[in-house]
Amino acid sequence: MTSVIIIVAIALILSILYLIFRIGVLSNVMKGRYQKIVGTSNTVNSFLFIVVFVTGILAFYLSFMSAREHFLPEAASAHGVRTDLLFWVIMAVLTLAFLITHAVLYFFPFMYRFKEGNKAYFYPDNHTIERIWTIVPAIIMAGFVVYGYKEWSAITSPAPQGSEVIEVMGKQFAWQVRYPGADGKLGKYHYRKIDAINEFGIDFNDSASFDDFVPMELHLPKGKNVHLQIRSRDVIHSVFLPHFRVKMDAVPGMPTTFWFTPTISTAEMREITKNPEFNYELACTEVCGRGHYAMRFLVIVDEPADYEKWKASQKTWASLNAEYVATKAPKALQDLYLKEFLPSAGVVDTTIAAPIADTAKVAAVSTHDAHR
Amino acid sequence: MSAVNTSHSSADAHAHDEHDHHDLPWIRQYVFSEDHKYIAKQYLVSGIIWAIIGGLLSVLFRIQLGFPDADLTWLKPLLGEWIQNGKLDPEFYLALVTMHGTIMVFFVLTAGLSGTFSNFLIPLQIGARDMASGFLNMISYWLFFLSSVVMMISLFIKTGPASGGWVIYPPLSALPQAVNGSGLGMTLWLVAMVFFVASTLMGGLNYVTTVINLRTKGMTFTRLPLTIWAFFITAIIGILSFPVLVSAVLLLIFDRGFGTSFFLSEIYIGGEALHHEGGSPVLFQHLFWFLGHPEVYIVVIPALGITSEIVATNSRKPIFGYKAMIFSIVAIAFLSFIVWAHHMFVTGMNPFLGSIFMFLTLIIAVPSAVKGFNYIATLWKGNIIFTPAMLFSIGLVSFFLSGGLTGIVLGNSAADIQLHDTYFVVAHFHIVMGSASFFGMLAGVYHWFPKMFGRMMDEKLGYIHFWLTFIGVYLIFFPMHYIGIAGFPRRYYSWTGFDAFNTFTDLNEFISIAAIIVFAAQFIFIFNFFYSMFRGRVSTLNPWKSNTLEWTTPINPGHGNWPGAIPHVYRWPYDYSKPGAADDFIPQTVPFSATPESNFPHEKDEH
Missing domain, CATH: 2.60.40.420 (Cupredoxins -  blue copper proteins)
Incomplete structure (x- = not known):
C-alpha cells in the first residue's frame, strides 16, 4: 500500500515539474526570449563561476582543517617521515598550481562574458608564452623526479645486513x-x-x-x-x-x-x-x-x-x-x-x-x- | 580508391545517394544502418543506457559505504538474494565495484564517447559522405551490442558477475574457488571483452582510414578541427593497445579452462594445492596495463578534442596554440604507451623499473599542462557565450587540471607507496578521467544535438544540469582525497574492522548523499535529451555560428551528408573574431578571395 502511495506521489511530483517546465518554455517563446543570441542567463552563469570559486576555496580550507584530525598520526618509520615530507612538499606545490589555474579559469569566464558590441581578441598563439609554460612545468617535474628518485632508491635498496x-x-x-x-x-x-x-x-x-x-x-x-x-x-x-x-x-x-x-x-x-x-x-x-x-x-x-x-x-x-x-x-x-x-x-x-x-x-x- | 572518388563526387553521385536513402528497407535504415550518423546515435543511446546502469551500481555501493548500518531490505525487490538479513552481500559489493568500473570505462566512456562522436563528426567535419567502410562500421556497432548483451546477462546469473575489480588480476579472476564471480560471471566478462575489442578495432580502423583518405579538397591535416585530431590519435592508440588486452584475456582463458600456467603459480586454495607452477600474476598486470593506461587516454583525449572545439566556438576566439594542442595530443598519446607500470610500483616489480616509470610518467604532466594553459588562454579576452556545452567544457578543464595535478604526486613512486590503492587514487582518476570524460561527452551532446536531431535542447535545463553535476562531482570526489590521505583502502566493503579506518563516517555519508543527488540530476539531462528529440525548438542551420563543415549541411542531413557537391575547404577552422572581418566567424568554406578585408599577408588561396 505504502509503495503505491509513494509511486503515485512521485508520478504527481514529476508531472508538476513537467508542467512548470512547459509553462516556462511557452512563456519564453511568448516573450520572444529565444530571438536573442544571449540572454540574462549568460551573466548569471558567469557570475556563478565566481560564487563557486569563492565558496569552493573556503570549503576546501575548512574541510581540510576538519579532516586533518582524522589523518594518520606521524609516520612510525624512518622512511615514512621522509615520504610524508615528500608527499606534503609536492602537495604544497600542486595546491599552489591548483589555486592559480583555478582562479584564472573561474575569473576569465566572468571577466570575458559576452557583451553586446564586444569583439573577442584574435590571438591564435604566442611562442614565447608557450615556451615558458612548457619549460616551467618541465623544470618543476624534473625537481620532483630527482627528489622522488632519491627517496625511492633509498627505500628500495637492499636490506642492510643484520636486519x-x-x-x-x-x-x-x-x-x-x-x-x-x-x-x-x-x-x-x-x-x-x-x-x-x-x-x-x-x-x-x-x-x-x-x-x-x-x-x-x-x-x-x-x-x-x-x-x-x-x-x-x-x-x-x-x-x-x-x-x-x-x-x-x-x-x-x-x-x-x-x-x-x-x-x-x-x-x-x-x-x-x-x-x-x-x-x-x-x-x-x-x-x-x-x-x-x-x-x-x-x-x-x-x-x-x-x-x-x-x-x-x-x-x-x-x-x-x-x-x-x-x-x-x-x-x-x-x-x-x-x-x-x-x-x-x-x-x-x-x-x-x-x-x-x-x-x-x-x-x-x-x-x-x-x-x- | 573508389571510396576516395565518391568523396569528391559530383551531383550525380549525390542523386544516387539520396535514391539509396529512400529505397532502403526500414531494417537497413533503422537497425542495421550503415549511415555513420545513425550508427553514432545508436552508440549514443547505448552509452546513455549503460551510463544509467553504471551510475546505479555506484549508488548501490555508495549506500553501503555511506550507511553501513542501514537496513537494506527495501532493496530486496531489486537485488533479491544479494540482500541477506538486510545486508548487502560482500561479494556482491565487489561485483558492483567491478561492474561499475568495467561499464563506465569501456561501455560508456570508450564506446559511448568515441563511438558516438568519432562516427558522427569525422565524416561531417572532414567533408566525407560517410565512413570509409559503412559495412565495417555497422558490424562494429553490432559487435558492441553483442558484447553489451553478454555483459548484461552476467549481471543476472546466480553466481554473480565478475567481482575481482575491473582490472581482473589473476589468480583471483582465474579461480572460481577464490570468489564466486570468477565462475560463469568472469567467463562472460572475458567473452564480452573479446567482442568489445573486435568492435573497437573495426571502429578504429575506420576512423583512421577515413581521416587519412576521405578529407575533402583543401582539408589538409593542419586545417583539421582539433576534434578530428583527437579522434584520429585516439583511434591509433586503440588499435595499438586493445589487441594486447585480447592477448591477456586469451591467456587468462587458457589458464581458466585449459590448465595452462601463464599467470598462475604455487597456489593452495580450497584445501588443495593446484598443479600450476612457473606462471606470473605480474605478467598479467603488465599486459593489462599496457592497454589499461593508454585506455585512460582513449577515454579522455576525445573529450579534450570535443571541448577544444566548443571552447573556441563559444569564446568566439581561435583556440590558443592550435599546433601546440596537436603536439600535446601526439606527445600524450606516445607517452601513454610507456608509463603503464606506474600502476605497479608496489607489485614487487624491480625498483629500478619503478624509477624509470616515475620519470616517464612525470613527463606526461608537461604536455597536459600545456593543454590546460592553452584552454585558459583561449578564454582570455574572449566574448564568452555560456551555452550548456560551454559550461561543461569549462567544467572539463577544471577537472582535467585538478585531477591531473594529483596524478603528479601519485606518479612519484616513493609517495605512491602509501597512496597506492587508497581512496586518493579513486579520487584522482574519477576526477581526471571519469568526470572529465563524462563532461566532454555531455558537452558534445549539448553542442551537436542540433546536428543530430535537427532540434535544440532546452538551455535552462542544461544550466541546472551543469551546476548540479559540476558542484556535485567536486562534493563527491574532493573529500575522497582526505579519506585517501588517511589511508583508507579501496574496494573495502566496510572499514569498521580497523581502528585506523574507523573514522570519517560522516564524510562517507556526505559523499554518498552527494553521489545520489548527482545521479538523480542526470535524469534532468535524460528528460531534456529525449524530450528535445521530439519537441525541442527546431534548430537553425548554424546555431552556434561555428566555422566547421558539419554546419554547412542541411538541418537534417540525409545519407551522403551534403545534397550537392561536398564543399571545399580554404582555411583552418578557428577564424573567430578575425580583425577586419564583418562577422565574428568565417566558416572553413569561405575562400580567402572572399575576405580581402581580414586576410593576413600570408593568407592566399592555393590553386
Whole structure:
C-alpha cells in the first residue's frame, strides 16, 4: 500500500515539474526570449563561476582543517617521515598550481562574458608564452623526479645486513607471520607441503625450520631494521602497514620484500595519539575476495629489550606440532630437534598421517565458510 | 580508391545517394544502418543506457559505504538474494565495484564517447559522405551490442558477475574457488571483452582510414578541427593497445579452462594445492596495463578534442596554440604507451623499473599542462557565450587540471607507496578521467544535438544540469582525497574492522548523499535529451555560428551528408573574431578571395 502511495506521489511530483517546465518554455517563446543570441542567463552563469570559486576555496580550507584530525598520526618509520615530507612538499606545490589555474579559469569566464558590441581578441598563439609554460612545468617535474628518485632508491635498496627477517604470508582471508627463531634463518617452504595444520608449507627436511615460530601478532623491534619477506599462497594480497607507510603486494609464486625501521613503539604512539587503546594494524590493499576488508592483523612495536624477551618466550612451531612434524621430518632431524617434545621420541606413528589429511579438508572448508 | 572518388563526387553521385536513402528497407535504415550518423546515435543511446546502469551500481555501493548500518531490505525487490538479513552481500559489493568500473570505462566512456562522436563528426567535419567502410562500421556497432548483451546477462546469473575489480588480476579472476564471480560471471566478462575489442578495432580502423583518405579538397591535416585530431590519435592508440588486452584475456582463458600456467603459480586454495607452477600474476598486470593506461587516454583525449572545439566556438576566439594542442595530443598519446607500470610500483616489480616509470610518467604532466594553459588562454579576452556545452567544457578543464595535478604526486613512486590503492587514487582518476570524460561527452551532446536531431535542447535545463553535476562531482570526489590521505583502502566493503579506518563516517555519508543527488540530476539531462528529440525548438542551420563543415549541411542531413557537391575547404577552422572581418566567424568554406578585408599577408588561396 505504502509503495503505491509513494509511486503515485512521485508520478504527481514529476508531472508538476513537467508542467512548470512547459509553462516556462511557452512563456519564453511568448516573450520572444529565444530571438536573442544571449540572454540574462549568460551573466548569471558567469557570475556563478565566481560564487563557486569563492565558496569552493573556503570549503576546501575548512574541510581540510576538519579532516586533518582524522589523518594518520606521524609516520612510525624512518622512511615514512621522509615520504610524508615528500608527499606534503609536492602537495604544497600542486595546491599552489591548483589555486592559480583555478582562479584564472573561474575569473576569465566572468571577466570575458559576452557583451553586446564586444569583439573577442584574435590571438591564435604566442611562442614565447608557450615556451615558458612548457619549460616551467618541465623544470618543476624534473625537481620532483630527482627528489622522488632519491627517496625511492633509498627505500628500495637492499636490506642492510643484520636486519630482523620476518615472513608475512597472505591467504584468504588472514595474515600469518613466521619468525626465523634462534638461528636467524627461515626454514624452506613449498606450496605443496601446505595443509590445514602446516599453513605455511614449512619444509621439515630443512633443519632451519625447526626453530621457526608462528605467533598470532606481528612484533617489531623499535629502532632496528625489519626485513619483511612477503608471499601469498592463493591470490594476490597486499601488505599495508598504514602507520609505517609500508605497502607491498603479496604475490603467489613470486616472493617480495620490503625493509623499514620502526621508530615509535606502541606505548609511545599511545601517548602521542592520547589513545590508550591505540594499536598498529596490518591491512590488505589488493582486492582478494569476500573477506578482503577483514584481513586485520595486530602489529606491536616493542622496545628492543622487550622484543628480545618476547622472542625468547615464543615456542617453536615444530614443538607445538611435534606429532605432525614427526610424520614429515627425516628421522635424523627428529632425533636432533624433537626428542623432548614427542611422547615416543623417534618413533614415527604412521597412523597420524591419514587423519591429518582428512582434517586438512574439513578445516579448509570451514575457514572458507567462516566468512560467509 | 573508389571510396576516395565518391568523396569528391559530383551531383550525380549525390542523386544516387539520396535514391539509396529512400529505397532502403526500414531494417537497413533503422537497425542495421550503415549511415555513420545513425550508427553514432545508436552508440549514443547505448552509452546513455549503460551510463544509467553504471551510475546505479555506484549508488548501490555508495549506500553501503555511506550507511553501513542501514537496513537494506527495501532493496530486496531489486537485488533479491544479494540482500541477506538486510545486508548487502560482500561479494556482491565487489561485483558492483567491478561492474561499475568495467561499464563506465569501456561501455560508456570508450564506446559511448568515441563511438558516438568519432562516427558522427569525422565524416561531417572532414567533408566525407560517410565512413570509409559503412559495412565495417555497422558490424562494429553490432559487435558492441553483442558484447553489451553478454555483459548484461552476467549481471543476472546466480553466481554473480565478475567481482575481482575491473582490472581482473589473476589468480583471483582465474579461480572460481577464490570468489564466486570468477565462475560463469568472469567467463562472460572475458567473452564480452573479446567482442568489445573486435568492435573497437573495426571502429578504429575506420576512423583512421577515413581521416587519412576521405578529407575533402583543401582539408589538409593542419586545417583539421582539433576534434578530428583527437579522434584520429585516439583511434591509433586503440588499435595499438586493445589487441594486447585480447592477448591477456586469451591467456587468462587458457589458464581458466585449459590448465595452462601463464599467470598462475604455487597456489593452495580450497584445501588443495593446484598443479600450476612457473606462471606470473605480474605478467598479467603488465599486459593489462599496457592497454589499461593508454585506455585512460582513449577515454579522455576525445573529450579534450570535443571541448577544444566548443571552447573556441563559444569564446568566439581561435583556440590558443592550435599546433601546440596537436603536439600535446601526439606527445600524450606516445607517452601513454610507456608509463603503464606506474600502476605497479608496489607489485614487487624491480625498483629500478619503478624509477624509470616515475620519470616517464612525470613527463606526461608537461604536455597536459600545456593543454590546460592553452584552454585558459583561449578564454582570455574572449566574448564568452555560456551555452550548456560551454559550461561543461569549462567544467572539463577544471577537472582535467585538478585531477591531473594529483596524478603528479601519485606518479612519484616513493609517495605512491602509501597512496597506492587508497581512496586518493579513486579520487584522482574519477576526477581526471571519469568526470572529465563524462563532461566532454555531455558537452558534445549539448553542442551537436542540433546536428543530430535537427532540434535544440532546452538551455535552462542544461544550466541546472551543469551546476548540479559540476558542484556535485567536486562534493563527491574532493573529500575522497582526505579519506585517501588517511589511508583508507579501496574496494573495502566496510572499514569498521580497523581502528585506523574507523573514522570519517560522516564524510562517507556526505559523499554518498552527494553521489545520489548527482545521479538523480542526470535524469534532468535524460528528460531534456529525449524530450528535445521530439519537441525541442527546431534548430537553425548554424546555431552556434561555428566555422566547421558539419554546419554547412542541411538541418537534417540525409545519407551522403551534403545534397550537392561536398564543399571545399580554404582555411583552418578557428577564424573567430578575425580583425577586419564583418562577422565574428568565417566558416572553413569561405575562400580567402572572399575576405580581402581580414586576410593576413600570408593568407592566399592555393590553386
